[in-house]
Amino acid sequence: MKHNLILRVVSKILIPLIILFGLYVQFHGDFGPGGGFQAGVIFSSAFILYSLVFGLDTAEKIIPPPVLKVLASLGVLLYAGTGVASLLLGGNYLDYSVLAKTPLAGQHIGIIVIELGVGITVAAVMLIIFFAFAGRGRT
């Protein structure tokens, strides 16, 4: 993979843009199309592109697989934890209205936090699956 100069240069320009777009989709999902699911997939595709061009070992140095496992669980925990938090504050499970002083602000916080949880889990799981499949061909 050392001689693909064009691929290396182009992907070095593209990867930051892909990550930026992923973040935009993540946090702009309330206003436009998008949300945690799409953002997670876009985010992971940036790292998949990186590992396709620069090799799996280099990519695993940037995001070690143990970290991915923690991140995948963290996303689900964040989502379910928001539900528990609203339970503790006296509302129903996943009723975000009690999370802040006004119901609207609470809804906003809740939606952003759970979308973040979805994004983290989706991105981590996509990378876990890709690394598992791509790593198996290597002996």
Next chain:
Amino acid sequence: MIDTILDVTLLAFIAVTAIAILRLRNLFAIIMLFGIFSLLSAGLFVVLDAADVAFTEAAVGAGISTVLLLATLALTKEHEEKIPSHRPWLPLLVVLVTGAALIYGTLDIAPFGSASAPAQTHVAPLYLEQGMAQTGVPNVVTGVLASYRGFDTLGEVTVIFTAGIAVLLLIGGRRRENQTRKEKE
């Protein structure tokens, strides 16, 4: 008018892609056609004003699953094995009966965009009228997905998480095992 032309064109392309996928034996070409199939469906969703679904279809169907299928292809052969010829009558009968039942089912479906369709009269008006006031989110799809249907989305995330765990359990630990075996030898 333009919508109808776009619909028919995209559907025709989807049908052509599907037939090509059926007839091809080269798995690499089939995976590429799968990606094209997803991209065409995403285009169709855009024409139907379902931008969020189109987004997901383009990102997951045309993007990630193509990469994952290619990664799988690297582990197998590039050509599908020639299956020995068999009698197609029983499968053909099953397909014809199922297809006829499905087409019979479409006769009852409300016309496209009909306001009196059951799907539009149950909770959808509530979401559309109260969504902005209750959740403060301009994108109704996000409001429904994250707030009204929070339990469903939690379930979806759990499904994805479970899929990741399953892949890790099935093929994830393999490499380390091989390495330790080599070290022992």
